[in-house]
């Protein structure tokens with residue numbers, strides 16, 4: 001992997017391999033305003049207005065910076081409904097990148113999940129996966145199926161030196177298939193760059209082993225490639241067998257063993273949209289009719305043609321090491337800064353963002369007070385930084401209405417690729433450090449409005465007591481008139 005070394009090794013920092021040509025002005029409200037804005041947003045960072053956010057670290061979804069070539073390609077979009085040249089160009093790129101012949105367009109990742117669940121999942125089915133993703137699980141359970149999480153035990157340890165914490169537990173997968181019977185397993189889902197456990201990658205070897213188990217049992221292997229670009233970087237840098245392979249070779253070796261691949265192009269390819277791709281025509285034909293029904297005609301599947309052009313260029317750029325290393329090296333820097341200070345971080349650093357272990361940060365706070373949600377609100381007060389709760393708030397309640405507490409309570413500080421400069425990342429680290437030193441001031445949250453489905457998106461909460469005002473007062477005391 002290409003790296004740039006600094007003359008003074010102690011001054012080594014991640015280096016941007018691009019220059020900024022279009023910028024967006026940011027606004028940082030005062031700490032007192034931040035407390036107010038948070039209350040207006042029901043203490044849910046999803047409900048904050050972007051104009052009130054200084055660093056938007058909610059997600060990397062649809063907010064990665066585009067390259068000049070992507071923006072240029074958008075200008076040549078062919079708007080025709082049928083037989084569009086844009087679609088032809090995208091199909092050509094998909095073949096080049098994934099090595100797959102067939103393509104179904106969809107408006108984003110969850111739309112692909114809807115179609116997969118609609119086509120393959122029956123009531124009583126079990127879908128094994130290394131770990132669930134929120135929308136994936138919602139689609140599978142909506143069809144009467146259930147999800148079996150078979151990540152290896154290291155995956156759920158906050159800190160480990162295992163470079164591939166997203167790996168499947170292969171014996172557990174074999175055992176599960178034997179227990180429930182292959183007929184009740186419509187597919188096995190392999191999630192690259194495991195989102196909900198800290199953007200942790202799987203090794204190429206492990207993914208191929210899963211595909212082998214699937215093949216042996218006549219079960220479909222489905223790769224969720226939404227976070228594949230970071231995962232490819234980790235394969236290349238952490239896996240001996242991949243060191244001498246190009247990104248394209250790794251990609252092809254992986255993809256040729258998968259029955260179906262789907263992705264959100266809001267992540268993969270720094271664009272918008274999504275797709276399902278495969279070399280298996282029969283499988284594609286089974287799903288095909290749902291595209292015009294739910295998404296749009298087969299040439300665009302609900303995507304805006306300009307996004308498809310950006311996707312095509314972005315997918316090709318995913319094969320460039322100096323492009324896909326930008327997320328992981330900035331994340332690694334942020335994680336190291338915080339870990340060295342003593343902030344409990346998910347280790348090793350993964351893709352997508354830096355993940356704070358809120359359970360440890362707010363030791364002693366019961367999960368019923370939503371430590372990850374509380375920490376996310378405290379971070380907004382501390383620095384106008386919008387992170388995302390990835391803990392119990394992001395879970396669905398059990399059918400009997402009881403809480404389904406998450407295995408880990410995380411606050412994710414997403415690092416959309418090529419968006420933040422190093423000084424902004426340093427600012428983020430500084431505010432988290434301050435918060436860590438003042439963690440005794442942080443209290444819990446309780447529900448005010450709790451939707452039944454995907455409650456984390458639009459549910460509203462309130463702080464238990466007046467801890468947010470006290471935190472803001474301490475900020476004033478320590479930072480004076482600073483924003």
Ligand SMILES: Cc1ncc(COP(=O)(O)O)c(C=O)c1O
Pocket residue numbers: 061108109110111133135191195224226227264265266273274
């Ligand atoms: C691993 C994974 N799969 C699927 C999705 C859903 O994609 P989308 O947000 O485009 O619907 C996401 C989104 O974050 C994801 O991270």
